[in-house]
Amino acid sequence: MSDKGIRIEGLKKRYGEGDTAFDALKDVDMQVAPGEVVGLIGPSGSGKSTLLKCLGAVIDPTAGRMILGNEVIYDNAWNVRDLRALRRDKIGFVFQAPYLIPFLDVTDNVALLPMLAGIPNGEARSKALELLTALDVQHRARAMPSQLSGGEQQRVAIARGLVNHPPVILADEPTAPLDSKRAMAVICILNDMARKFETAIIVVTHDEKIIPTFKRIYHIRDGVTYEEAGEGRGFG
């Protein structure tokens, strides 16, 4: 395993106790290499959101192991003291809706993360502009989110997820609000960025249009993951 990417072994998550206990995740095994984009699909209630929240260090798993790069971040308990810093520095998020901060312009929306990490404003904005250029939205750098099209907003959201160069990005249905053309463009961008920054990207999706683009797909059903080779058509 390289010093990037993510590996999950036997991850479990139980809600409640006793008679009301519910196992949302029973046995999740996943491995995503640096530069790889994998799909995670499953019906409603299968445990996708719970898995994302566990991977995003938003909720505590019940058991299992998570290895981020070469660091075991969870081994039946968190090995990381500051989960907020873990989310900020090691995990990128791309949401179903872009959820850009409406009162910050495009540059500051992207630069906010490095700023939160203590990087000076000027340097943070330079990093943001680099990424915006890579994602071809540098011409909207001073625009407010409300002035952007849906596709532009999603590209800015991807830039925000990538700006701290995290080893892993969790994308929660990033193409759901987009038409086919824009959805394919977003997946293309995610693949490009994964390769460029050696980032492992997990895309949770229901979108039939983009499922064939993944080389590998994890199905999740009743809290258990199954790996399947994808068609990987057109990318990678």
Add this chain to the structure above:
Amino acid sequence: MISLAGRDILHAWGKFVFTGVGLGLLIGVTLIMAGVYRGMVDDGKALLDNSGADLWVVQKDTLGPYAESSNLNDDVYRSILAMPGIAQAANVTYLTMQIRKDESDVRAMVVGIAPGKVDATPGWPPYLVAGRQITRGHYEVVADITTGFSLGDRLTIRRNHYTVVGLTRRMVSSSGDPMIFIPLKDAQGAQFLKDNDAIWQSRRRTEANLALNRPDVPGLLDAVIDSQSSNPFVNAVLVTLKPDHTPDEVAESIRRWKHLTVYTRSQMEEILVGKLIATSAEQIGLFLVILAIVSASIVAFIIYTLTMDKIREIAVLKLIGTRNRTIAAMIMQQAVALGLIGFVVGKITATFAAPLFPKYVLLMPLDSITGFLAVLTICVLASIVAIRMALKVDPGEAIGG
């Protein structure tokens, strides 16, 4: 690190300014209420200052002449004048009434001042802004400028007509009514003067009373009627002291030898502020408390609503690693900014609105500073509810499902 609060305010400045103006009007009302109270206290002090007296001699066991009615015979001042330490003693009467001018009338306190001269005789208006002091024994008036009267105006007090010969300023009663100074004899008459029908009816009753109309005592009826139609009373004697005599020492001497009640300046101030306007002060104080609670509730509600509008953004901020204290600071800074806008608008509103009030509104810098600190405190406290809610937001809300 950029200011999230500042960016949010700039982004939605219209909403903030509009809300701040609304809050500012409320704060303006609060400042004016405080100014009304200060004005009442200042009116009371102005009344005492303008009388020019060191001591007030009044009817025994009364709180006169401002807080209770007080009657003294108008020759009492002579015996007081003869006492050690007394520089001047002058009779004075006070009567609050409606003063007619043409078809309109004005509520005013009519002050009867003893013959003498300004700066020497207590009770006289100490300065004029137009015209001259009273120089004749009857039917001349010096009026406070807030009555709206002008030099040469003809006024009607009871059945007599008076001419305005002088105008003064800040001569008000403890309840804020402007003062009108007239000669003492006229004022004594005005206190008892009745219309012709009432005088005729009174004389008829006296004549019908065999105890007062005795055929074997000539002149008795005339003497009784004469005493009934004249007023030998005044409300107080205003006293000034010679140098090297303390008010307490002279007051004690008058109490002891003349069996009258005497108040020093500090005692009279205590009566005016502590008793006469105490109820009004409590009323205004209660209003201020209610206004403070309403202001706090409104700020809390506004900040809560503004925060509720940003729940998703707050969830995203928390998910991407924003510290709780950064989020709390954002909400608190917005609350304080709202308070600052509100205070500036409120202060401007109060400053421009105060002169429009019929009674004196005194805006003290100390009240403004206290108000400013209270607004900041209220805003900080009001933001706590919203901060608690924001800190409870689950960052997982940003993740679907």
